[in-house]
Amino acid sequence: MKYLCLIYNSEEALASIPDSDVEAVVAACRSHCDSLSASGHLLASARLDTVDAAATLRFHNGGSVVTDGPFAETKEQLGGFYLIDARDFNEALRIAACIPPARLGGIEVRPIRDCDLP
Numbered sequence: 001m002k003y004l005c006l007i008y009n010s011e012e013a014l015a016s017i018p019d020s021d022v023e024a025v026v027a028a029c030r031s032h033c034d035s036l037s038a039s040g041h042l043l044a045s046a047r048l049d050t051v052d053a054a055a056t057l058r059f060h061n062g063g064s065v066v067t068d069g070p071f072a073e074t075k076e077q078l079g080g081f082y083l084i085d086a087r088d089f090n091e092a093l094r095i096a097a098c099i100p101p102a103r104l105g106g107i108e109v110r111p112i113r114d115c116d117l118p
Helices: 011-015 019-039 089-097 100-104
Strands: 002-009 042-047 055-060 063-068 077-085 105-111
Touching: 002 011, 002 089, 002 100, 011 077, 019 042, 019 077, 019 100, 077 089, 089 105, 100 105
Parallel strands: none
Antiparallel strands: 002 077, 002 105, 042 077, 055 063
């Protein structure tokens, strides 16, 4: 079954961490991704740009409205994701617990629904 592991952290807190520490986390992510790929668990992963580079598109009264940044006001921002294949939810949680940036924020693990779209 597929699961999306959404990585949340505070961009403000990350900005205060020394570059060498951020580089160490990025290196740990690369190593962890290599390990998950080798085991067949990792389907995709990516680090996202900051919220300053984001926009939210909403539809209202038959038209669309674009606003800068994420729509929700939160203390933590979506910083990246892992799309994994796991036997069950418990295995997905075990895999998510080893994602290196988990110690800097939180990981939301969400099952992917099968959907028959044309």
